[in-house]
Amino acid sequence: MMSNDELPLSHLIVRVVDTDRTLAFWVTGLGAALESDEELAAPALDAIYGRKGVRIRDTFIRYCGVRLHTIETLDRKRERKALAVDPQSSIGIGGLSFRVPDIEKSHAETEARGLSPTPIYDFDQLEEPVRMYFLDDPDGIRLEMIGT
Numbered sequence: 001m002m003s004n005d006e007l008p009l010s011h012l013i014v015r016v017v018d019t020d021r022t023l024a025f026w027v028t029g030l031g032a033a034l035e036s037d038e039e040l041a042a043p044a045l046d047a048i049y050g051r052k053g054v055r056i057r058d059t060f061i062r063y064c065g066v067r068l069h070t071i072e073t074l075d076r077k078r079e080r081k082a083l084a085v086d087p088q089s090s091i092g093i094g095g096l097s098f099r100v101p102d103i104e105k106s107h108a109e110t111e112a113r114g115l116s117p118t119p120i121y122d123f124d125q126l127e128e129p130v131r132m133y134f135l136d137d138p139d140g141i142r143l144e145m146i147g148t
Contacts, residue, residue: 011060011067012096014139017079019057019072021138029115032063039074049073064098095134095142103131103147110135110145117145 016022019037026032037059045054055074060067072078100106103120110117110133118134131147 011069013069013071014141015078016070016072016139017077018138019059019070022070022072023059023061025115025137026061026063026068029110029113030063031113032061035060035062035067066096066098095144097144097146099148100145101148103133103145106145106147107133120147 014022023034023037027034037057039055039057041053041055045056046052048054053075057072057074059070061070062068107117107120115135120131120133123130123132133145135143135145137143
């Protein structure tokens with residue numbers, strides 16, 4: 001058996017409600033690279049989902065070294081559930097964090113591309129002060145952008 005260090009992460013799987021909105025956020029809004037975008041129907045999908053006639057639209061998006069595999073079910077549309085009153089109390093992956101070389105420039109570019117970042121927060125009371133802001137993608141993934 002291989003050690004944990006020999007098993008590199010391939011990608012994160014994200015179930016999305018609307019692929020076009022997801023692409024507008026990640027590719028158009030953040031400048032991520034779209035590696036593939038396709039529709040698929042296959043007996044293997046029927047087996048995985050446990051029903052006949054499954055059709056999906058899936059994409060691979062690369063952003064800052066992270067590869068996202070988005071999946072939208074086309075045969076059964078989903079709705080995005082509203083975030084809980086306290087989004088920090090959710091279970092599972094709470095978001096993705098990226099380091100940016102110039103926090104002010106990154107924030108300004110994000111706003112200029114039509115996204116809605118939070119204000120930049122300063123944590124100057126820490127031993128190593130840090131500045132960051134947040135963005136939420138259309139499916140509720142919180143992105144933390146940290147200045148380096």
